[in-house]
Amino acid sequence: MAEKFGTPTYVYSAGTIVDHYARLDAALAPLDHLICYAVKANSNRAILKLLADAGAGFDIVSGGELFRVLAAGGDPAKCTFTGVGKSREEIEYALEQGVYSFNVESESELENIDRIAGAKNLRAPIALRVNPDIDPHTHEYISTGSHENKFGIALDRIAAVYESAAKMRNIDIVGVQMHIGSQITEAQPFASAIWKLAPIVRELKSKYAIKFFSIGGGMGIIYRRALESGSGKWWHDHGGESSVFSIRDYADAIVPPSRQLGIGIVVEPGRFLVGNAGVLLTRVGYIKKSGAKKFAIVDAGMNDLIRPALYHSYHEIVPVKETKSERERKISKIDIVGPVCESGDFFALDREMPKLDEGDLLAIMSGGAYGFVMASNYNSRPLPAEGLVRGDKFALIRKRQTWKDLVRGEIEPL
Ligand SMILES: *Cc1c(COP(=O)(O)O)cnc(C)c1O
Secondary structure (H helix, E strand, O other), rough: OOOHHHEEHHHHHHHHHHHHHHHHHHHHOOEEEEEEEEEHHHOHHHHHEEEHHOEEEEEEEEEHHHHHHHHHHOOOOEEEEEEOOOOOHHHHHHHHHHHOOEEEHHHHHHHHHHHHHOOOOOOOOEEEEEOOOOOOOOOOOEEOOOOOOOOOEEEEHHHHHHHHHHOOOEEEEEEEEOOOOOOOOHHHHHHHHHHHHHHHHHHHHHOOOEEEEOOHHHHHHEEEEOOOOEEEEEEEEOOOOOOOHHOOOOOOOHHHHHOOOEEEEEOOOOHHHHHHHHHEEEEEEEEEEEEEEEEEEEEEOOOOOOHHHHHHOOOOOOEEEHHHHHHOOOOOEEEOOOOOOOOOOEEEEEEEOOOOOOOOOOEEEOOOOOOHHHHOOOOHHOOOEEEEEEEEEEEEEOOOOOOOHOOOOOOOOO
């Protein structure tokens, strides 16, 4: 693919994505459940189509994401619409398309949705997003379920806000929602949050026509491969313990507390389905030595994959060609950096790597989630290409941008 489409290019595996979906779906079989894939993790239309065909619903955070889901053949009646700042235009569009539920994040938003639905003579199905105020032990930028961040409605306000929702003329109460954060690599916080909210959900169910409880997404993936020789263990990307978080672990944790609620359960995984189904292919342009330090300057930059710069996140990096003699190459420490004019433009610092040469092709692993979707044109770098592998076939699913694309839409002033 690198030879045919050039680099940097994101490459995804259709087989892995569909397999992750099918295994999660099977593990949740004891529950009346709906998997709403969180589109923001990877919103390429080809990926959405794979999941729509597999039966997935979608968790969307903007009108643009709803537009993409519809373009991919997804069913709006299986879409939950999340986000703290939904605009009038987005609310109107979601009402017209008939989404499954608006996941409402504040009292003013609720009033706004009621007004807009009234003006369109439509009814708005809603779930309130409850902030369960628990610590999911993840990075502060991706923790969302404690009372100190902007998401959801505080526990002590929930009963009152449902009461006022019930009085609104154009609102139908259909669910309860929570989401505690992202890249959570233990099962326990998910189970604790459900146990914590269970009495509230039961109480609400006795008063309103609640159909579902959405327990959000946030299931973490393994970014770091074992360094522990011979153990065969994989490590995750923060903390020192060697626990492995699997679909089975997740289901074992959430099924018992969810089952006894007797309502539909919605899950909203993003990263879990696509994160380890993608890599970013990049080529080494230059090897540079500076004092004791050594750098491999690659053709991908922080504009293509911002996670290391934004979250200090770890991505495994492997040479694409790994012949025996290459495996025996001397291991030494090297910084793998991009061409962007920022010191934060790195993929790995002091990483132990086999000797790299100019022209080598590298795969930056675990690039399927929050990779391309966060890419930008910073430094006027065209957005990378995306490709999909399916069995022994592969195809381009998004063309690389050109320099012409960079100025398209720009207007000369009068
Ligand atoms: C981002 C988000 C998700 C998906 O998060 P992942 O960590 O990718 O699973 C699910 N639900 C809501 C409300 C979100 O904001």
